[in-house]
Amino acid sequence: MPKAGWCAQCGRNAWLAEDGGCVDGHDASFVSNVYETEPKRDPLKEAGSVLKQAAEDAGDVLEDAGSVIKEAWKEAEPSAKEAAASAGEAARKAGEAAVAFGKRIVGKPEAGDAPPPPPQDSEPAE
Numbered sequence: 629m630p631k632a633g634w635c636a637q638c639g640r641n642a643w644l645a646e647d648g649g650c651v652d653g654h655d656a657s658f659v660s661n662v663y664e665t666e667p668k669r670d671p672l673k674e675a676g677s678v679l680k681q682a683a684e685d686a687g688d689v690l691e692d693a694g695s696v697i698k699e700a701w702k703e704a705e706p707s708a709k710e711a712a713a714s715a716g717e718a719a720r721k722a723g724e725a726a727v728a729f730g731k732r733i734v735g736k737p738e739a740g741d742a743p744p745p746p747p748q749d750s751e752p753a754e
C-alpha cells in the first residue's frame with residue numbers, strides 16, 4: 629500500500645516519496661505519523677474503464693460499418709466483416725491494457741492528490 633504521513637512543511641497529510649520525504653519535495657525529517665493507506669480514487673483506473681467502454685462502442689460502430697459494406701459490395705463481405713471484427717477486438721484489447729496499466733500504478737499516486745486521514749486518528753495522549 630502507498631504510504632502517507634504528516635508533512636510539517638505542507639501542514640497536512642501528504643503522500644510519501646520513495647525516500648520517505650513528502651511528494652512535494654520536503655525532506656523525510658519533516659514527515660511524522662507515517663501510515664499506509666489506499667488512495668480514495670484512482671483516476672487512471674477510471675480513465676482505463678472509460679477507454680475500455682469507448683473501445684467497446686468503437687467495436688460496435690465497426691461492426692455496423694461491416695454491414696454497410698456487405699450491402700454495398702457483396703464479394704467483399706467476408707473480408708470486410710473480418711476486418712471490422714479484428715479492428716474491434718484490437719480496440720477492446722487496447723482498453724483492457726489501459727485498465728491493467730492503471731492497476732499496476734495504483735501504488736504511485738500523483739503529487740497534489742491528498743491522502744485520506746490516518747486509519748485511527750491519533751487519540752489524545754494520556
Ligand SMILES: [Zn+2]
Binds near residue numbers: 636653
Ligand atoms: Zn511536504
